[in-house]
Amino acid sequence: MIIFILIINIMVLSSCSFNNQTSSDKLVARLGDNYLYKSDLKQLNNYNLDQYDSIYIYTQFIENWAKENLILNKALINLDIKDLEIEKRVESYKNSLLIHSYEQNLIKQKLDTLVSINEITEYYKNHLDDFILSNKILKIIFSEISIYAPQIDSMKFWFFNSDSIYFDKIEEYSYQYSKRLFYNQDEWVTIYDLEEFFANKIEFYNLTDKNNTIFIEDSLSYFFIRLTDFKDVGSYAPVDYVKKDIIEIILNKRKLKMIEIIKNKLFDDAKKSNIFEIYENI
Numbered sequence: 636m637i638i639f640i641l642i643i644n645i646m647v648l649s650s651c652s653f654n655n656q657t658s659s660d661k662l663v664a665r666l667g668d669n670y671l672y673k674s675d676l677k678q679l680n681n682y683n684l685d686q687y688d689s690i691y692i693y694t695q696f697i698e699n700w701a702k703e704n705l706i707l708n709k710a711l712i713n714l715d716i717k718d719l720e721i722e723k724r725v726e727s728y729k730n731s732l733l734i735h736s737y738e739q740n741l742i743k744q745k746l747d748t749l750v751s752i753n754e755i756t757e758y759y760k761n762h763l764d765d766f767i768l769s770n771k772i773l774k775i776i777f778s779e780i781s782i783y784a785p786q787i788d789s790m791k792f793w794f795f796n797s798d799s800i801y802f803d804k805i806e807e808y809s810y811q812y813s814k815r816l817f818y819n820q821d822e823w824v825t826i827y828d829l830e831e832f833f834a835n836k837i838e839f840y841n842l843t844d845k846n847n848t849i850f851i852e853d854s855l856s857y858f859f860i861r862l863t864d865f866k867d868v869g870s871y872a873p874v875d876y877v878k879k880d881i882i883e884i885i886l887n888k889r890k891l892k893m894i895e896i897i898k899n900k901l902f903d904d905a906k907k908s909n910i911f912e913i914y915e916n917i
Contacts (some may be wrong), residue, residue, distance in 0.1 A: 664697050666704050671697065738894050744887060750882045758881050759874045765891055766872040771826040773842065774864040776805060777817040780857045784812040787857065794859050805861075814856060820863060823876045 658672060661673035679692055759766065780790065790808050793801035802820075809816050826839050835850060837860070847862040874881075905911035 645724060650869050667702050667708070671700055675700075685770060708902040726848065732868065740888050742893070744892060746886070748886060750885050751910070755878055755881050758885060759877070762870055766877050768866055768870055768872050769869055771840070771868050772823045772866050772872070772876060773826060773829065773839065773862060774823055775817065775819075775829070775842075776802075776809075776861045776863060777815070777860070778805070778809040778813045778859045780809070780812050780859065781814060781858060782855060790857075793848075794861060795850075801914070815906065819877065823866075823873065 662670060663673055664671040665672070676693065676696065679689075679696060711805065754883065776794075778790075780787065784790075786808070790805070790812075793804045793808070806818055809818060829839050830837070842849065842860075842862040843855075844862075847859075849860040851858040851860075866876075902911070
């Protein structure tokens with residue numbers, strides 16, 4: 636009923652126009668002396684919605700516009716604007732936006748984003764205690780293979796053999812016959828990611844150096860899981876696991892240092908050219 640009434644109101648009011656709008660613009664809603672026009676709703680046209688969803692979105696937009704204006708009117712009536720220092724706050728916010736935008740442009744233009752392996756290693760060694768694991772992480776091989784795949788006995792032999800010389804055979808066979816495959820010996824994954832991926836059907840905490848394989852089968856597939864490396868909770872994270880975090884930290888430090896250097900140079904230049912002065916009678 637609310638949507639139907641709103642549509643009727645839009646149709647009735649659409650024939651009206653006001654001096655601050657073009658004659659072709661359609662009036663959509665009014666709240667006291669505040670008016671909402673069709674041109675104000677253009678941003679909603681970017682969504683590909685069916686008719687029902689469009690009506691709902693437009694209704695919500697119009698109602699939110701009315702509610703914001705109602706609370707604003709109440710604020711204007713009940714608050715002393717002078718005490719709020721609105722203009723100072725707006726000016727401060729505008730200045731912050733301008734400074735931030737300028738700094739971001741400088742960073743894009745001048746920041747050296749190359750971080751060497753030596754820098755990463757040095758930071759890692761100097762901040763080891765920052766990289767203590769709160770979750771167990773693992774490196775695994777996972778392969779789901781049809782029960783009808785050929786030479787499945789060979790795959791079982793390679794997979795459960797403790798000798799790593801068969802990894803190439805496992806990889807070659809898996810790429811040829813796997814339905815699903817995870818074979819990236821450079822990637823660490825948390826135990827929670829694995830449990831989520833397998834819908835908590837597999838106890839990955841049971842995987843250890845001595846018990847490093849899991850084999851499951853159903854009516855359609857064999858599931859092969861092999862642990863190749865792991866780090867327990869409380870141990871130091873491997874440097875390759877935290878490499879991206881370290882790069883981000885180093886770049887953030889560079890950004891802060893670069894901005895500080897620029898600010899200090901501008902400040903020194905302003906003093907030398909007498910643009911900036913401090914008077915003694917503070």
